[in-house]
Amino acid sequence: MIPAVGLIVGIAFGLWLDPTVPLWLQPYLPIAIVAALDAVFGAIRARLDGIFDAKVFVVSFISNVIVAALIVFIGDKLGVGAQLSTAVVVVLGIRIFGNAAAIRRHVFRA
Amino acid sequence: MPEINPPARQPMGAPYRPPRLFGRKVAHHGQVLSDMSGAMLTSLMRETLDPGYAEAARRRRGKTEARSTSGRIRALAMVLTGVVAAGLIVGIAYANTTRAKPAAERIRATLVGRIDGLNQSVMGLQKQRDILNSKVAARRNDLLTTTSAGSSLVAKVTKLESASADVAVKGPGITIIVADPKPKEGADPVGGQATAPAIDVLITDRDLQRVVNELWLAHAEAIAINGQRIGPTTAIRLAGEAILVDFIAVTSPYKIEAIGPTNDLQTAFASSATGRRLLTYQSVYGAKLTISSDSKLNLPAALAVPVTATVIS
Numbered sequence: 570m571i572p573a574v575g576l577i578v579g580i581a582f583g584l585w586l587d588p589t590v591p592l593w594l595q596p597y598l599p600i601a602i603v604a605a606l607d608a609v610f611g612a613i614r615a616r617l618d619g620i621f622d623a624k625v626f627v628v629s630f631i632s633n634v635i636v637a638a639l640i641v642f643i644g645d646k647l648g649v650g651a652q653l654s655t656a657v658v659v660v661l662g663i664r665i666f667g668n669a670a671a672i673r674r675h676v677f678r679a
Numbered sequence: 680m681p682e683i684n685p686p687a688r689q690p691m692g693a694p695y696r697p698p699r700l701f702g703r704k705v706a707h708h709g710q711v712l713s714d715m716s717g718a719m720l721t722s723l724m725r726e727t728l729d730p731g732y733a734e735a736a737r738r739r740r741g742k743t744e745a746r747s748t749s750g751r752i753r754a755l756a757m758v759l760t761g762v763v764a765a766g767l768i769v770g771i772a773y774a775n776t777t778r779a780k781p782a783a784e785r786i787r788a789t790l791v792g793r794i795d796g797l798n799q800s801v802m803g804l805q806k807q808r809d810i811l812n813s814k815v816a817a818r819r820n821d822l823l824t825t826t827s828a829g830s831s832l833v834a835k836v837t838k839l840e841s842a843s844a845d846v847a848v849k850g851p852g853i854t855i856i857v858a859d860p861k862p863k864e865g866a867d868p869v870g871g872q873a874t875a876p877a878i879d880v881l882i883t884d885r886d887l888q889r890v891v892n893e894l895w896l897a898h899a900e901a902i903a904i905n906g907q908r909i910g911p912t913t914a915i916r917l918a919g920e921a922i923l924v925d926f927i928a929v930t931s932p933y934k935i936e937a938i939g940p941t942n943d944l945q946t947a948f949a950s951s952a953t954g955r956r957l958l959t960y961q962s963v964y965g966a967k968l969t970i971s972s973d974s975k976l977n978l979p980a981a982l983a984v985p986v987t988a989t990v991i992s
Contacts, residue, residue: 571755572762579766580773587774598772605765611729612758618728620736623754627761629729634768660723667727 576609596645597638600657604633607661610668617675637661809980816846841901844910844981848901850938852976853945855890857882857957858932858967881966882931884917887924889953890935891915897947899939903978905929910981925981932967941972 590598608630615621637657644653673679819836823829840846859881891909894902902909907924909915914925921928937944948954948970960966 572758575759575762576766579763579768580770581766582763583767583770583772584774586771587778588771590771590775595775598768598775601768602772605768608761609765611727611732612761614728615732618732620732622732622735622739623757625729625731625735627757629731630761630765663723664727667724671727 572612596650596654597641600637600641600654601634603658603661603665604637605630607664607668608633610665610672614668614671614675617672633661842911844901844908844913847977847979848938849975849977850900851941851972851974852899852901852936852938853941853948853970853972854976855935855937855948856932856967856969857886857890857935860965860967881960881964882922882933884915884922886953886957887922887933887935888915889956890948893948893951893953894935894937894939894944896951897939897944899937899944901938901978903936905934906979908979908981913981936973936976936978938976938978945970945972 608626611629612621612626615626640657641650641654644650820833823833841848887904891902891904904915904924907913907927907929909924914923916923918928921930922933923929957966957968961968
């Protein structure tokens with residue numbers, strides 16, 4: 570309940586602040602979103618599995634976002650930024666999908 | 680669902696090691712292959728949850744005592760930090776994406792506004808030029824008609840003006856309408872119809888050039904295509920799929936108006952090679968061709984329509 574409120578507060582704050590993201594940071598925004606979504610879905614699933622751990626959540630969240638951004642950054646420098654972005658999105662996308670399926674099984678028992 | 684609990688044979692308290700999946704060698708038809716990629720894909724599909732959670736749960740199981748209040752608060756604070764950060768990222772990204780689009784549209788609207796303004800001023804200048812031209816012509820005629828030699832000059836000038844398409848003319852003549860064949864109803868190439876696709880662009884610049892030349896040959900005095908007067912320097916040419924008359928695009932159906940001796944024009948055109956060619960187009964490909972005489976045609980001066988830009992969708 571409290572985490573859900575926190576998420577909504579975060580979104581509202583981001584919309585309200587509306588900071589201008591510098592141009593060099595913009596390519597990493599979608600990747601950061603996917604990484605954040607992966608961490609959030611993983612946390613919900615872990616909670617439903619009964620093995621949730623706050624430290625693991627925060628550390629995995631931050632490291633996911635940073636590593637994803639780093640991969641894309643290195644890819645950009647090597648000239649394969651688009652391909653590495655695709656790789657990150659595919660891997661995280663599969664994980665989000667799997668976690669969403671597990672959450673669905675927990676909630677609907679189907 | 681991935682296995683969360685460690686195998687029972689492992690002693691409690693020992694760190695949980697996930698089964699070794701990567702780099703395992705498998706014997707396949709007597710060959711030893713590396714199962715690296717297959718195992719990687721399998722683990723990617725099956726282990727969607729961060730293994731850290733399972734490990735943390737295992738570690739916790741060792742110590743059975745309940746967690747302290749300060750520990751709970753700290754955990755909640757950590758979760759809140761992470762969740763608010765995730766929300767922030769999503770919110771900022773949303774705000775940035777929605778702001779970027781109107782900016783592009785604003786620039787486009789500004790450019791369209793400038794184009795419209797310049798179009799208007801071109802139109803105004805064109806109108807002013809026409810008025811001044813007619814004033815100059817009237818003054819010139821006034822001056823010249825005072826003498827008999829001047830009067831003959833005026834007649835000559837008037838003739839030349841109409842020949843060079845400098846002035847608007849009116850009079851009897853013929854109207855020829857040529858149009859590309861209509862594409863068949865429902866003749867969608869995606870629909871999988873067995874019939875060959877209809878030719879939708881049949882009339883080219885060559886055809887219009889031939890028609891115009893045929894009409895000049897039959898003593899036409901003034902010709903216009905879709906309201907574009909043909910002057911001595913007018914070019915009819917193809918650019919992509921559009922036919923340009925004096926750099927202004929005209930589209931099918933093409934309405935060719937010619938002022939001149941009506942009967943001569945009609946018979947000469949109908950018996951000419953160009954007329955027969957267009958008749959063949961009509962009977963074979965279904966192109967449209969109509970020839971009619973008109974007692975009163977109004978043809979503008981050449982380039983009466985200024986070159987202006989239009990916004991594409």
